[in-house]
Amino acid sequence: MNLIEGHIAIEPPQGATIWDVDPYDADILRAPEDYYTALREKGPFVFIPRYAILAVGRYEETRQVFSDHENFVSSRGVGLNDFKHEKPWRAPSIILEKDPPEHTRARKAMARALSPKAISVLKDDFRASAERMVDALIAKGTFEAVTELAEAFPTDVFPRALGMTENDPRRLVDYGAMVFNTLGPDNELRRNMLAKAPDIVPWITAACAREKLTSDGLGSIVYAAADAGEITQDEAGMLVRSFLSAGVDTTVTGIGNALWCFARNPDQFDALRADPKMARLAFDEVLRYTSPVHTFLRTAGSDTELAGVKIAEGTKVACALGAANLDPEKWEDPERFRIDRRPIGHLAFGAGIHGCVGQNLARAELEALLGVLAEKVARIELVGEPVWRPNNAIHALDRMPMRFVKA
């Protein structure tokens, strides 16, 4: 069998447009909008020869692939590697990289720990932390928004929420970036991040142990599911690891992207200031508009067909969530950032049984932070050109010099 990037090198299927593009090219990863547009325009499924994969970017088909966990499985990896044919770099996640029925068990325990009810008790702490940070940054004047706010806020509140007794903000942020970069091809981004694994992974693994967690954080709810016999103790540790891989870098990205949106659309920040209760809904529009997770893959578990294209077993399908979230067939004026849009059904958190299990935590963090900004800040100003950081799965800022004008 001929493998490319650890998966079956399929032939171009009939009905799919062939496009010789590298979606993992650093320039495309920094500014993906033109790639998104071309991907949508070329057809429902595009065959990309250099990786022998299908890519999908129209809203309807992307949603269908993402919602159909029976035909498009996650257990063979959500990156380019097919776990059926190549050993993954780490033990697969028991929630992200599994199908039912194993997935269902893990998901249930995780969903309980991250339910709106479980998260609601954290709101006061999130708000207090946001107030402290925003006050300090207003007083400081010019600051670096990625490190001093987008990274600083989640790495302050998240370890406390989880009940971690040791914190290492740098490793927490880098672990997420590493996991997401490994979803791409064997490129420089992936190799550079994997080189950091010997430093980061042992620390992460140790941090997930039960004795390193308090008895009143979200992590303890996961371990309680193990005590109840729903999952094993080892699985509980694996799920706490999932908190760390999926819960930090993504929120860091969401905050950076939100600040970027509001700095470039002052009228929308004015609208938020006029009604700070819009914060939660505004975050959904940030997600639609900037799609922090730009691409996840699925694998065809058996021969199937969608939009008239025959998809062979073993085909890797790259779902460009960022493209679907800007599809003019689905969204009116998709290029406009509008906080009153109410973009229910956007795919930034995925869809279906694998839809982001941590979304309530992300929403609570952003609701607190955007709410505080709306009250304390009159204007969010860029004081230099923002720079995007290429990552094989995440669309995040690298640097963004910024200033908050006091309200």
Added chain:
Amino acid sequence: MTKITYIAAVGGQSTVEARDGDSVMSTAIAHDIDGITGECGGSMMCATCHCYVDEAWMEAVGPRQDGEEDMLESATCEVKTNSRLSCQIKVTAALDGLIVHLPESQT
């Protein structure tokens, strides 16, 4: 086409045509039904698509999905025996005429 009727807590009702395979939640969103929020988009993570299935339709709709019980605990309004997350009710021809009652609030 399958018809679904949504009855608001304050009175008033809407009957809409649903596509088979969609959920009772996504059908409500597509038709701008007030009273269903569906914040998470159908991943059973938010409990803002809570509805009460009309007693006459309980059997046809079937039991709650695995994990649904847990998430219903986060619902804002009272959870009753006929409470469901409408994202977990898939529209089929067998549900033609389905009636669901909406709670006073979802958040």
